[in-house]
Amino acid sequence: MELLESIPHSNEVNDLKKSFRVFIDTIIQYIEGYYNDRANFYKSISIFSEVNIDKIEWKDVECCIAFINNNNIDRDYLYNDFICIRSKFIELKSKCGSIHKQVQEFISSKLNLSKKDDITLNNEKPFNVECDIQADSDSEHEETDVRHHKEHNKHPSIRCDHLWAFLIHEENVPNLRNVLEFAFSIPASNAFCESIFSHMKFLWSNYRNKMKPELVGAELKxxxxxxxxxxxxYDYLLNNQDLLKQIRSSDKYTHVAKIPRRV
Incomplete structure (x- = not known):
């Protein structure tokens, strides 16, 4: 409004409004056209983001492979592969109730993590949440964020790619493996990016508003x-002499201009 009020001639104001409407309409048309052309494709591959695999049906997989141009995929064998993995998931779920711990242990072993570097398996809080949460948040919104992060850590979720990797491990399902490699090579959503923004919002709160972007980025990493x-x-740092040496060194300050001290 301030921009429009600063324009002296009404004709220029009308032209500016008109050009802005054209600009917005063009963007909307582009987004709608892009989505409509690819909506079925993205919808088809999004089935593999479902962690309750017993809810996935064969017709959903058929819709997905319709977009895959791969002569190595045999539909009949793919059906057998899918039923095998689906049955395996249902059996594990009925025996254990939740396979979260098994999936996390599998991923940890594949990443060759030591026990100290292992992914949290006992509903422990990540160290930065445990250290940074303050009980006296200065707004109800921040308190809601704190509760959300606490609840998330009490009930950890399973990453869909980790779950599929766990289920097909050492299974002879080459056709399903090809489909999964195709599906997970394309991000079906921007959920991961949005989760980073959620973490950043939690870290860069009103009572920590003097943090620099570099510090926020380091904490997010x-x-x-x-x-x-x-x-x-703390134990990890004590046992890593190279990292301690870098922390004590002044190399990290070399990019900052040193101001001579006055005596």
Whole structure:
């Protein structure tokens, strides 16, 4: 409104409004056209983001492979592969109730993580949440964020790609493996990016508003790539002499201009 009020001639104001409407309409048409052309494709591959695999039906898989141009995929054998993995999931779920722990242990072993570097398996809080949460948040919104993160850590979710990797491990399902490799090579949503923004909002709150972007970025990297609690992270640092040496060094300050001290 301030921009429009600063324009002296009404004709220029009308032209500006008209051009802005054309600009918005063009963007909307582009987005709708892009989505409509690819809606069925993205909808078809999104079935593999479902962690309750017993809800996936064969017709859903058929819709997905309709977009895959791969002569190595045999539909009959793919059906057998899918039924095999689906039955395996149902059996494990009926025996254990939840296979979250098994999936996490499998991923940890494949990443060659030590016990200290292991992904949290006992509903422990990530160290940066445990250290940074303050009981006296200065707004109800921040308190809601804190409760959300606490509940998330009490009831951890399974990443769909980790779940599929666990289920097809050492299974002779080459056709299903090809389909999964295709599906997970294309992001079906921007959920991961949105989760980063959620973490950033939690870290960069009103009572920590003096943090610089570099510090926020560093904390996000630690949070996303580590699940150690405070004690485990402390022990990890003590046992890593190279990292301690870098922390004590002044190399990290070389990019900052040094101001001579006045005596």
């Amino acid at each position: 630690v949070k996303v790539n580590s699940q150690l609690n405070c004690t485990e992270f």
